[in-house]
Amino acid sequence: MTIAAIIPAAGQGVRMGTQIPKQFLALSGKPILQHTLDVFQRCAAVDEIIVVVPANEMEAVRDFATSASKVKQVVAGGEQRQDSVRHGFEALDADTEIVVVHDGVRPFVTPEMIEASIHAAREEGAAIAAIPLSDTVKKVDKEQFVERTVDRDGLWRVQTPQTFRYAVLKEAYARAAADAYYGTDEGTLIEHLGRPLKVIPGSELNIKITRAEDLILGEKIAELLARG
Numbered sequence: 001m002t003i004a005a006i007i008p009a010a011g012q013g014v015r016m017g018t019q020i021p022k023q024f025l026a027l028s029g030k031p032i033l034q035h036t037l038d039v040f041q042r043c044a045a046v047d048e049i050i051v052v053v054p055a056n057e058m059e060a061v062r063d064f065a066t067s068a069s070k071v072k073q074v075v076a077g078g079e080q081r082q083d084s085v086r087h088g089f090e091a092l093d094a095d096t097e098i099v100v101v102h103d104g105v106r107p108f109v110t111p112e113m114i115e116a117s118i119h120a121a122r123e124e125g126a127a128i129a130a131i132p133l134s135d136t137v138k139k140v141d142k143e144q145f146v147e148r149t150v151d152r153d154g155l156w157r158v159q160t161p162q163t164f165r166y167a168v169l170k171e172a173y174a175r176a177a178a179d180a181y182y183g184t185d186e187g188t189l190i191e192h193l194g195r196p197l198k199v200i201p202g203s204e205l206n207i208k209i210t211r212a213e214d215l216i217l218g219e220k221i222a223e224l225l226a227r228g
């Protein structure tokens with residue numbers, strides 16, 4: 001049975017503030033999205049990839065994304081990330097076994113991390129990559145005064161990949177639609193459904209390119225990884 005990856009890359013990159021959406025910016029000589037697709041292409045466990053992009057970029061993306069032979073479809077995104085991933089999900093065959101969701105702007109995911117998430121999703125139904133917080137955490141008010149310090153014990157920063165048995169994610173979408181429920185990631189939909197959600201180790205290198213400084217950091221990570 002098929003293991004499919006959905007790569008949401010249909011955001012506008014408002015926090016990056018560049019003219020072209022950040023997923024198309026060059027990192028170490030090629031588009032950030034291309035780096036991400038290359039990792040999924042290399043990951044032996046993944047059979048096919050659905051790429052979700054802004055409607056007006058579909059032709060341009062088809063030109064470069066289909067150089068990765070596992071890319072089965074390029075589909076148009078939606079208003080929010082959750083809509084975009086759902087559009088990708090709707091493009092999958094119903095006999096898909098496992099669905100891996102990974103942000104197009106997290107180019108430093110590894111095949112090993114993807115494989116670990118697939119394994120956990122097979123076992124538990126749903127799994128997300130995350131790392132424990134290592135800074136002191138404070139609740140801050142709108143005027144930027146500290147309200148209190150939050151106990152960080154048991155608090156983790158969530159990343160992608162987020163990986164699911166197809167049937168579990170389908171049920172999560174149905175529940176979210178019925179309740180008009182939105183979350184910032186797919187894991188939240190599993191919580192809303194009331195099903196178990198396993199956490200697997202993410203990586204400090206698996207950054208999301210969100211702001212300008214992440215691009216600088218990304219170049220350094222790419223350099224470091226190229227040195228081996």
Ligand SMILES: Nc1ccn([C@@H]2O[C@H](COP(=O)(O)OP(=O)(O)OP(=O)(O)O)[C@@H](O)[C@H]2O)c(=O)n1
Pocket residue numbers: 008009010011012013014015016023052077078079080081082084085103104105106208209210
């Ligand atoms: N409607 C959306 C919004 C986001 N994404 C994708 O979800 C991933 C993570 O989102 P984020 O970093 O928040 O990207 P943007 O929404 O582009 O950023 P911003 O919030 O700064 O506009 C990115 O690969 C982004 O392209 C998407 O496919 N569709």
Ligand SMILES: C[C@](O)(CO)[C@H](O)COP(=O)(O)O
Pocket residue numbers: 081103158159160184185186208
């Ligand atoms: C899914 C995600 O990458 C987990 O960290 C993240 O929530 C998506 O980005 P956003 O900045 O919350 O839109």
